[in-house]
Amino acid sequence: MKGKRFYLKTHEWVEFIDEKTARIGISDFAQQELGDIVFVNLPEVGDDVVAGEGFAEVESVKSISEVYSPVTGVVKSVNEKLQDNPELVNEDAYDAWFVEVGDISAKEELLTEEEYNEFLESEN
């Protein structure tokens, strides 16, 4: 699992740093669909996140979208850069991680990159 990126059908990505720790963000497709991102509402360090439940919000000029967690665990750190520069998500969605989650105890059903791309094609 380590170093590989997985996806949810709700367009989040998760990248495992080790068995119990992972970073989470939104996919390139998601940032394109949202358009210019102007605000990211992140949880705080120490907050619990639950697989399949919302843990953050991302706002474009026109809309607000919930961001769902691919895993259950505890927020170890948040990407502070996104507070002042939310447009980083538009610039590189896979570099602009939202949170790092530790103590991972459960996972949603994750898609590989190939499966995610197939899913996107089937949706279109």
Add this chain to the structure above:
Amino acid sequence: MEKKTPIYDRHVELKGRMVPFAGYMLPVQYETGVITEHNAVRNTCGLFDVSHMGQIVIQGSDALENMNMLLTNSFTNMSDGRARYSPMCNPEGGTIDDLIVFRISKDKYLLGVNAANRDKDFDWIKGNVKGNVEVIDISDDIAQVALQGPNSYDILRKLTNNIPEKYYSFLENVAIDGINCFVSKTGYTGELGYEISCSKEDGVRLWNLLLDTGRDFGLIPCGLGARDTLRLEAGMPLYGHELSEDISPLEASLDFAVKMDKEDFIGKEGIRKKGANRRRVGLRITGRGIARENCDVFVDGKKVGLTTSGTHSPTLGYPIAMALVDKDHTETGTEVVVSVRGREIPAVICDLPFYTRVK
């Protein structure tokens, strides 16, 4: 099933993201994105398809009297070739629509109305006019575009010498490459700009001509997303948000367009009775987060109002909103808290507009 404007196919070719709005399919943005489109209007120029807007003609020897009765503004001292903004009210003082009146002659007026209110307005006007007057809905025959931004004059000047000079004036029968156009110096962006209409058959040709001519001036097509952020920065009300059948134009702080000293007009008594215990104000969000519509506004823990629109302001770089707030708490600089989906975000009441162009 939504209608298509005469320019619909061009938006699709230009990869506009088409969404339903007021019964029409319109581009919310193109590939450039809302912020780039917004900035184009502030810095260079943007082109909008506004063919969805309604156009109603009122003509006849009793037209002026009817205008003064139907609308809250006064038209008595108006010259031909000038435009004037006005709300239109119901007897209770609520707002049926807000619109722009173009005076073609003492006996003929053109009303530019909100797309979503077009049928309601037409029925209301038809049902309330008296004497020798005819009411015609010409919306479906017309294509209309808005050319907005500091370079709009230079672009238009490449195509015609016949350009209205004064803000809120217009010219009829302006020939643009042989297309017969109605050109007004009006807009919904707070920027120098023009609105140009022609027959629906000529719509695509006018659109293409302006886009081609404007390319060297930084002109790009813009969608509804930028239209909304631009009008918000300019402090302009949007019907359905800052105005409704329950909101009087005085509550919406549109005093300049409500002539209470006129002898009579529909809604005069209602507006007086309703009073203005709440007023439309601007909010500068000082905390983190964007307050959109329908967020409660608090002062010292007490609810004093409700937001009506809000967004991230691309020009100012922070979130802004408009709100209807109890009149005792409308002073500029008042610190408030806005409740955004359970989070309390600090904000400050500020003057409208948020943005004024440098002339």
